Amino acid sequence: MVDLLSVLASGILVGTVYAYMAYGLGLIYGVLRVVNLAHGAFLTLGVYVTWWLNTTFGMDPLVSILITVPLGFALGATVERTLVFRLRDSPPVTTLLLLFGVWLIVRNALYLIFGGADRSLLTSYSLESLAVGPLTLSIPRLIVSAFSLLGFVVLALMLKRTWSGLALRAVAQDREAAALSGVPVNRVWAVAFGIGSALAMSAGSLMSLFYSVTPEFGARFLLKSFCVVVLGGLTNIGGILVAGIGLGIAEDLTAFYIHTGYRDVVSFLVLTAALVMRRADSD
């Protein structure tokens, strides 16, 4: 029983991380209809920036979010303005190539600056945990989960309550109609890419609390982010949160009760089955 609860708790905690790293991908897809292959680059960059700030200035990873968010926004908006924007009239799939190129360049820059060795950081609360009844919950993971929920609330409020949120949603629904209603579509795209990248980079800040990083870090989580986003319904932030948690739980249950080696098999099979079944319903 304790085992089951531990596994469930772990699944939820991991799942919220999945959700957080996927928000940005979902937002970018929703607004630009672009599958952001450079997502992994922003995640990795987030971890490295956080690691560097921590080891150089002793900055806490949670504080470094204040830096990774604006930095991510600036970088993302720049990539959109300078590159993605130029392919707006080309088949959507061509942006895959472009963003893959961006990813390669970022990766190379990281190799040159940081080398290929694993890097990880340590904070005073890194290995602390909290006893809740029979459960032991990791404090960094609890913090990250709280941030993930907070991120969801902020994002949802932003989309619902603010002007830019309205513009984002309008463009997501129908680009041409939004443009005709006076929404500055070009700017909205840059903003969406910026927010998406800011989310990815800040996800990196949070993930630095428990993952070690190499320039290849993003590759590990890119595919998983895709799963979460698609399972959650691509543009639906709430769906992404639920999908992330669901996937986390499914993985941990499989790992514990079936076989640890099959945790990712399950997440991918759940993904495919859910897609196929949902589509069959709506046919």
Next chain:
Amino acid sequence: MSPDSRTRWFPVLGLVLGVGLLAACSGGDDDTIRIGAALPLSGKHANVGGFFRDGYQLAVEEANAAGGVEIDGVRRPIELRVYDDKSDASISPSLLERLIAVDGAVALLSGYSTPLVQAQVIVPMRRGIPFMNAGGASKSIFREGNQWVFGALSPVESLASTTLEWLMWEQGQDRLPRPLRVAMVWQNTDHGREYRTGVHDVIEGRTDRFELVLDESFEHLSSDHTSLIVKVRSVEADVFLSDAHEPDFLLQHRAYVEQGLGHIAVSYGARGPERSVREGLGEAVSHLVSAQWWTRALPYERSRHFVERYEAQFGGPVTEYYPAVAYEAARALIVAIGNAGSTEAEAIRNALTNLELDDSLLPGGRLYFPEESRLQIENRCVIVQNQPEGGVRIVFPPEAAEGPAYLGS
């Protein structure tokens, strides 16, 4: 941009590529002896590839500082050419072909990680080129009838068997219970599979000594290990053995500490002394036990020399075994070329087969390639334990031990 202004770019691009290609194809002057390697400097295994490059480079520079290698009475410098195979098993062999055909390499040094080295060894075996393997510890790399592939890294099994021998030795000192309840998890890669084989080979038929209460694999680069650790907790073992590469090790041990587990002894295969490990886990890695193909704690002259040179050049402290083994492998190859007094493949191979280094930095202090193990060395590992506040101490074998191991409750 009009279509025409776009096309204008093409001759320019073509020119740049063409010139670059010509430059890339040039062989270089013929005075030097060229040896080559394709290493994973980017991609999945890049966290290790750089260490190998450093180790190779150090050995080559040392040889050149000593005047190079004497061939037919002329001393000739050695040039090391390294390419990045991006951790890709189909690119890696093609780069080796390139090293032989275009760059004129007379011998090759291996890449790192068993799958990549497995893909590489086909090339030297097909072409008949000496190949010195420092990065793939799997026995399966050394095929039946192998004449060209020399292994400077003992099999992974020896990591496991040395660890268990240590445990048995501690049992003999009455410091560990019998039978010992062992929980073992292993990374589902070639490395982990062979580690598991090594463990099974030792405990087979030793029910009085060991009871294996968990035997489970996990995927390389897992996104979380908490549920596995909960499983480990639930089997209530005395010792916890895991075989993991660095990212998984960091995550796994983090979950281990977070979940409040404690075993009499905890070992993650070869993991433990690395610098990045203490960077991320701090004091939580104290008392971890690991099996090492090399450790800076070894008291040999050559080993001290290597540590000094390496740290002077690349900064230190050098805590990983990778550059040391790479250095030793390259050094063995260079010595063999010198012994052969020739750059002919056959001659170098024969020299390697007959090579015997008495000043090796590897455990045991000797390096030769026994034919009965298909040219893979069989040097033992040493067991080291992380010390609080950093550093490691050799705890096994007893003749090399610097002191007794700390065993938890």
Next chain:
Amino acid sequence: MSSFTRRHLLLGVGALAGLALVAPLLLANPYSSRLAQLLFMNVLLASAWNLVGGFAGQISFGNASLFGVGAYATSMLWLAGVHPFLTMPVAALLAALYGVAWGWPCLRLRGPYFAIATIGVAEATRIVANHIEAAGGASGLTLPLEQDLGPVLLYALGAVLAVAAVLVSAAVRRSRLGLGLIALREDAQAAAASGVNVARQQVTVFAVTAALTGLAGAYYAVFTLYVVPEKVFGFDLSISLVLMVLVGGIGTVMGPVLGAGIYLFLEQFVLASLADIHLAAFGALLIFIILMEPRGAAPRLAQLVGLVRRRIG
């Protein structure tokens, strides 16, 4: 219809003759013959991917799952004593069956849903393959070096497979199947309303894609003599094919061929000459190409050929 077939046959024979003519050049040293092998494999893979990705507009990130099935089928049969040539049809068949098995449910999805579902299938396949002990698990399989086919035979085999793949691609493009695929790519509902059986068309072409991809896997096994799930079922392989086709020109017959060549050339070129910045250089070149030619190299080449023809004529 029949005239197309004859023309294709001529083109195929011509291409093979051309490849036979340049064979001494490419077989001059082991490196160039290895590059030729990789090129043939890439042409095969990219052409196969383009059938479903380019013509039907279904972007698959999961072709490695088919490649791996082919590679393993050939490896296991070879180790069981079957001559590698004889294993090839089996590899193609098994890959086609596996392709249909997961393509049939997944191809009902479109756009990013299909793309991501294919990632799911391929990754699940890779991990399961890692656990199949009979196939060597994560250690993979090493193939008998003594039975190596040798560079000449490997070259010939690769050339035939690559030319065959391009011919299949050209034939599909010109056939009723190809017309239906492009129709459903442009508008699946309108195509269905015009009588196109969208599901069957897609599954049919996917079976062809899968068979060709399986052959590429079989060929890979035969020339590298070592298969391991991490490589043959890996995501890197799946993504590289997509990039090749995009560089060359998606949805065209020659695009995948050009793309396979350009991709291989650039990759080897930057790997060898720009050691420390090869990733960035390669990335920058990809970006450069796609910004200059968003539709890939093939349409531009066709334009140039047309220009030359007009000048001459």
Next chain:
Amino acid sequence: MSGPAAASALVEARGVVKRFGGLTAVHRLDLALREGEILGLIGPNGAGKTTLFNLLSGQFAPDSGKILLEGREIHHLPSHRICRLGLARTFQVPRPFLAMTVFESVLVGAQFGRRVPGKPAAETADRCVGLTRLESRRNAPVHSLNLAERKRLDLARALATRPRVLLVDEVAAGLNPTEVRETVGILREVHASGIGIIYVEHVMEAVMDISHRVHVLDHGATIAIGTPAEVTRDPAVIEAYLGRSAGS
């Protein structure tokens, strides 16, 4: 009336219901297209005309009720099967295959539509291109076509499937009077070649001019059936079109 009509009906809907969530788009609808007839289908926006077309052509399956083509139940069939049984349609907003030429687009219909032995597909396609006055644009890429041409292309593609029944969705909307006349002319020719037509249209002059009978829908249900002259006089129709206030 359903008895004798059913015997000779080309297409018949019986008690068809289609709901979208809480909204009932089509409610227990009966409809029949008789042999050799052009049936006009009119009604205000949201009356369910396009939904009905989507039901007849198999894009949607009805929640209940039956649809018959020449006496055969087709409501459970996918749209390509319905097309091959001889029911083709055009779309309200044309849905061209943008990457193709005009001829290729029409060829799709000819290749995949109803099988008629002994007729090469290319010949059929060319005949339909001619019929819809697109000869001059035969090899033009579809994306270069204007709206009127695209509408005719939709028609050509549908005709190339050699249908027994053609569903035409607002083929005259957005066209100038000359183009409307031309289109109506084409429809007459199509009818003359023995194809039954159900014609949804907002341009009243077009639909009243050409239809033998007119079926009027409102809120997913029938409010009147009759000759063009009869329905224009029907108070229920006037009310539906002009609103309750105008009627009172």
